Amino acid sequence: MSAAAQPLPPEDQALPRSPELMNAEETGLLVVDMQERLLPVIPHHDQLVWNCRRLLDGATALGVARAATEQYPEKLGGTVEQLASRLGDRPGKLAFSCGACGEIFSGWRNENRYRVLICGIETHVCVQQTVFDLIADGYQVYLAVDALASRHEVDRDVALRRMESGGATLTTVEAALFEWCRVAGTAVFKTISGLAKESPP
Numbered sequence: 001m002s003a004a005a006q007p008l009p010p011e012d013q014a015l016p017r018s019p020e021l022m023n024a025e026e027t028g029l030l031v032v033d034m035q036e037r038l039l040p041v042i043p044h045h046d047q048l049v050w051n052c053r054r055l056l057d058g059a060t061a062l063g064v065a066r067a068a069t070e071q072y073p074e075k076l077g078g079t080v081e082q083l084a085s086r087l088g089d090r091p092g093k094l095a096f097s098c099g100a101c102g103e104i105f106s107g108w109r110n111e112n113r114y115r116v117l118i119c120g121i122e123t124h125v126c127v128q129q130t131v132f133d134l135i136a137d138g139y140q141v142y143l144a145v146d147a148l149a150s151r152h153e154v155d156r157d158v159a160l161r162r163m164e165s166g167g168a169t170l171t172t173v174e175a176a177l178f179e180w181c182r183v184a185g186t187a188v189f190k191t192i193s194g195l196a197k198e199s200p201p
Contacts, residue, residue: 021179022115022117022179023180024059024181026113027116028065029059029119030068030069030104030118031068031069031079032118032119032121032126032130034052034079034119035077035079037076039080039121044149048121048147048149051144051146053082054198055117055144055147055173056086058181061192062192064180065107067090069092070091070092071126072094091104096125096129096130098130099134114139114140117171119147119148123148123155123159124150127163128162131168141163144173177196178196
């Protein structure tokens, strides 16, 4: 029998799930400061919004908790409508770190969610400070690198290197979607597969 024709192994022979991998039940998706007056100065912001939207749609389909923050919304506006329509209340903050919005994380702790996938802006300011606060508080943090941006590439690149060296795990939108999904052949897999096949703007 060829390798392609062999039957699937029984579930009881599967290897245990790696603790490095995310799953839908233990993960929260945090969208950081994707606001109307911030985005126009971000390079390729249309693609950034598209990637954040795909994460939100995948999270909704798979039962991943979702939250967003807004930095000084009175001056910088609210979350862009394409994302806001997929989110509930979005707490405002003056602190750069989303750790100031403690109600998000206390809610996730109550649901036994100790992994956080982060997308949004700016990588070297609000995202970076949030990441280090979350790691210090015991969370396992993942960064969707194709859904993070800064005005200047050097700031983004150095921040990613610093956060990875500090314990955050780098990933991508598509990798995260399939990691949450875990298996093929289900109705929700078709949704995730569809998101992965979308063409960028």
